[in-house]
Amino acid sequence: MAELELLGAAxxxxxxxxxxxxxxxxxxxxxxxxxxxxxFLTSLRRDGDVVLLRGRCLERESVPYKGVDAxxxxxxxxxxxxxxxxxxxxxxxxxxxxxxxFPVLGDAWPDGARVMDVDPGELRRRGLAGLRxxxxxxxxxxxxxxxxxxxxxxxxxxxxxxxxLMRPPDPPPMLLIISFRAEVDERExxxxxxxxxxxxxxxxxxxxxxxxxxxxxxxxxxxxxRERDPERPDSGAAEAFARRAQGNPFYxxxxxxxxxxxxxxxxxxxxxxxxxxxxxxxxxxxxxxxILATVAVAAGPTPLAVVLRACGADGSDDDGLATYPExxxxxxxRSSASPVVPGREPAxxxxxxxxxxxxxxxxxxxxxxxxxxxxxxxxxxLLEAAHDRIRFVAVGELSPxxxxxxxxxxxxxxxxxxxxxxxxxxxxFAVGGDEARALDYTQRAAAxxxxxxxxxxxxxxxxxxxxxxxxxxxxxxxxxxxxxxxxLVDLGRGAEGAAMLLGLAPGADTPQASRELxxxxxxxLVKAGYLDEGMDTITPVLRAVGIWHPRGTLMAIVGTLWxxxxxxIRGYRFEPRQQSEVPPQLLERIDTLLATKTxxxxxxxxxxxxxxxxxxxxxxxxxxxxxxxxxxxxxAAIHVAIGRKQKGRALMAVARELVQGVSEPEYHRVxxxxxxxxxxxxxxxxxxxxxxxxxxxxxxxxxxxxxxxGASTVQWMYVSKLLGRYExxxxxxxxxxxxxxxxxxxxxxxxxxxLLAHTTxxxxxxxxxxxxxxxxxxxxxxxxxxxxxxxxFQHIIMAMAEVEIALLAGDPGEAVEAAERVLGNTRARIVxxxxxxxxxxxxxxxxxxxxxxxxxIDTQRSLGLVRHDxxxxxxxHKPQVAAQAIALEAALHSCLGDQSAAEAAWRSAAASFExxxxxxxxxxxxxxxxxxxxxxxxxxxxxxxxAQGITAPARLVDTLAPGRAP
Numbered sequence: 033m034a035e036l037e038l039l040g041a042a043x044x045x046x047x048x049x050x051x052x053x054x055x056x057x058x059x060x061x062x063x064x065x066x067x068x069x070x071x072f073l074t075s076l077r078r079d080g081d082v083v084l085l086r087g088r089c090l091e092r093e094s095v096p097y098k099g100v101d102a103x104x105x106x107x108x109x110x111x112x113x114x115x116x117x118x119x120x121x122x123x124x125x126x127x128x129x130x131x132x133x134f135p136v137l138g139d140a141w142p143d144g145a146r147v148m149d150v151d152p153g154e155l156r157r158r159g160l161a162g163l164r165x166x167x168x169x170x171x172x173x174x175x176x177x178x179x180x181x182x183x184x185x186x187x188x189x190x191x192x193x194x195x196x197l198m199r200p201p202d203p204p205p206m207l208l209i210i211s212f213r214a215e216v217d218e219r220e221x222x223x224x225x226x227x228x229x230x231x232x233x234x235x236x237x238x239x240x241x242x243x244x245x246x247x248x249x250x251x252x253x254x255x256x257x258r259e260r261d262p263e264r265p266d267s268g269a270a271e272a273f274a275r276r277a278q279g280n281p282f283y284x285x286x287x288x289x290x291x292x293x294x295x296x297x298x299x300x301x302x303x304x305x306x307x308x309x310x311x312x313x314x315x316x317x318x319x320x321x322x323i324l325a326t327v328a329v330a331a332g333p334t335p336l337a338v339v340l341r342a343c344g345a346d347g348s349d350d351d352g353l354a355t356y357p358e359x360x361x362x363x364x365x366r367s368s369a370s371p372v373v374p375g376r377e378p379a380x381x382x383x384x385x386x387x388x389x390x391x392x393x394x395x396x397x398x399x400x401x402x403x404x405x406x407x408x409x410x411x412x413x414l415l416e417a418a419h420d421r422i423r424f425v426a427v428g429e430l431s432p433x434x435x436x437x438x439x440x441x442x443x444x445x446x447x448x449x450x451x452x453x454x455x456x457x458x459x460x461f462a463v464g465g466d467e468a469r470a471l472d473y474t475q476r477a478a479a480x481x482x483x484x485x486x487x488x489x490x491x492x493x494x495x496x497x498x499x500x501x502x503x504x505x506x507x508x509x510x511x512x513x514x515x516x517x518x519x520l521v522d523l524g525r526g527a528e529g530a531a532m533l534l535g536l537a538p539g540a541d542t543p544q545a546s547r548e549l550x551x552x553x554x555x556x557l558v559k560a561g562y563l564d565e566g567m568d569t570i571t572p573v574l575r576a577v578g579i580w581h582p583r584g585t586l587m588a589i590v591g592t593l594w595x596x597x598x599x600x601i602r603g604y605r606f607e608p609r610q611q612s613e614v615p616p617q618l619l620e621r622i623d624t625l626l627a628t629k630t631x632x633x634x635x636x637x638x639x640x641x642x643x644x645x646x647x648x649x650x651x652x653x654x655x656x657x658x659x660x661x662x663x664x665x666x667x668a669a670i671h672v673a674i675g676r677k678q679k680g681r682a683l684m685a686v687a688r689e690l691v692q693g694v695s696e697p698e699y700h701r702v703x704x705x706x707x708x709x710x711x712x713x714x715x716x717x718x719x720x721x722x723x724x725x726x727x728x729x730x731x732x733x734x735x736x737x738x739x740x741x742g743a744s745t746v747q748w749m750y751v752s753k754l755l756g757r758y759e760x761x762x763x764x765x766x767x768x769x770x771x772x773x774x775x776x777x778x779x780x781x782x783x784x785x786x787l788l789a790h791t792t793x794x795x796x797x798x799x800x801x802x803x804x805x806x807x808x809x810x811x812x813x814x815x816x817x818x819x820x821x822x823x824x825f826q827h828i829i830m831a832m833a834e835v836e837i838a839l840l841a842g843d844p845g846e847a848v849e850a851a852e853r854v855l856g857n858t859r860a861r862i863v864x865x866x867x868x869x870x871x872x873x874x875x876x877x878x879x880x881x882x883x884x885x886x887x888x889i890d891t892q893r894s895l896g897l898v899r900h901d902x903x904x905x906x907x908x909h910k911p912q913v914a915a916q917a918i919a920l921e922a923a924l925h926s927c928l929g930d931q932s933a934a935e936a937a938w939r940s941a942a943a944s945f946e947x948x949x950x951x952x953x954x955x956x957x958x959x960x961x962x963x964x965x966x967x968x969x970x971x972x973x974x975x976x977x978x979a980q981g982i983t984a985p986a987r988l989v990d991t992l993a994p995g996r997a998p
Contacts, residue, residue, distance in 0.1 A: 534549070
């Protein structure tokens, strides 16, 4: 069978290569997806070395991370069955956040649970990293197969988690099988799961399950009929069943159940096939119909005791089943029966359940040592509809009054017996008409989802709860709106969360509480990259606390100079004081400035510089350690960036002394981040890269440090670019870009996406030019997403990538135009000069002009501007520009035909690049020397390009070390 062969080939790759493979199995309801996969997994079970983890999504299941949660339950069982020492070897480094994400794993690692005061988005990221680590360790020891069934019922959080789990680099080596109905266009979770971005860089295989062929359908019908009555084969009926069911195995089975010989030749539309199931249900007796309807409305494996209580099985009727009268909901009987002991239900009910099971309308099984629904215990009997189509038709046969009554009875039964999931209870009570209890359980379900870091689901539930709040419960509504705003922020939708915070501000109890909400809103807007909106929000708050804030760029510069003058007169003296010793009004003024200053500093330097110049003066006046640390390290970074390294080190020494008395880890991480930043600005990029990498690990155990992770990640990746570590960038950037987007860190997303476009262009081989167009389109899309009023660092970063991509594509004219758009705009030029040390647009323009001259484009003017840019570069303080100036001088000599001078300059540049560890620049210069006869230089250059996987190095050489071929 071709489908089994495809699954087998996928498993063979996982087993032989220890590599991840995903298979998406889709098809219409009843086509046999689950049966096919069960057959495949049964064959794998014969190999005792295979670890199988299975999960299933249920329509009315309310656990966070539907489907994945059940897989983790199965993983917990697997871990509990291991020896303690073996389970300990599988314990991940991030065990605490993993246990917060999936508490059931605490049974395997009981000592790993602890409360972590970490930003929820960061906690979720770490928990997912822990799950990846566990699955990777299992997959390295044994072939690992994970199956999630019925994913059409999954939620968005589940789809995102699976995508993040399997996203390169280094996903767990396992076969992931996800099966779902062919409803991708109707289900957001399926759209996220199958999106091009979600499967990019992964081995994802599609398996479409269609109808059986005519011969297969006849064989199935014949086999089922012989199973029912071996003595009465009927080839004509088998032919009729196969034709009418249109190759659908489920409907063939239903027809055989009814043995519809006379009616087998009628219509074969979906509606008539569902009527076939309806006829079977209508033919049931009253007890059977009630039980089937209750199980169908429950929409998943349901404890027998709950079903019996919901049916009113208290012995009040001859058959032990109470009757629901037609009519208004208020006339229905209360579910007041005593709990029924499993195995001792009324005889009529036991017979009815047995008949439903025998008719293949109901499944009855025990919840042994395997994941089951909430409220089930080991050994408890569970009932569920034999197929989704049966459940769908059974619910459709109920009148509106019967449907309401059944929902309400189920809610009360779950509530009375315990163990029901909050969201399921909320839905039962909502449909049943009890809105008060529906609100209580919806709010509880939202809080449960938030605790499990399922932010999307939590936000949806809080929205639902808000629709249920009575008009007179104002405080409850306000609390729900605040909780929803917090979930939106955690979800990465900071702008939407900020809008809700602003809406809540006017109703705050005190003016200070109102300003606090506005301050939080401004902070989230700036962090999300909505600079204009954030500044418009914080400006009136600043004025309310007595701080003048400039409206335009010129006034911001004047304000900064004035504050710097006052600081120069005053100096950095301060008297250390505890927070309780500082006037609250002064602390509020500092906090209001810091609310947007940190976020702004990742985007631009002018307004951030003004806020920093004002905040440092106030912080020195207050003398409170935590606020002083944040302001001192920022000033230290400014001094180092402009070449005043000694002053920067002195301020850092003061900050290090202060942090010794601070217990919160985030302040220690701030010191470490700025230390790495100083190494970057000082030209020690190997040291900076090592510090940034170590900092990433330490941040995993540091609360409230999300902004440090975002800023340090961007800087680390750009330092890696300067070091020529393109293979690392190609491997890591896709995941880091996706993570930044998911967390709503727009400055990180834009900066890393621009670097990804540049890196992608480096790896364009000798193939089609359309690959460069794709990189250019990526940049164009980024520019569409980023349009604040002022020019920001992100604009310069995108322009830098545009120049580099144009040079790689062999279009120096376009590169020159892109560089001139920055240097020809006064505001852009000012921002460009404030960029980090490894960005210099004059060097970029110089390289572009040399390439243009080599192509004969405006040669004389190009060479004149190159000389002008060279003179400026030689005066610069940035550590790499001296080496780049020598390489540019070599390119100028080469362009003028003076190969001897060019060779001497290239050798000098090579020595400088080697000292700075700028491997890509070094290899490019060596390639130029190799063209002049230096074979050793050529071997070293080829070694670098091969190590980085660069198959078309000539483009990179022409970009970084332009020159004329000898």
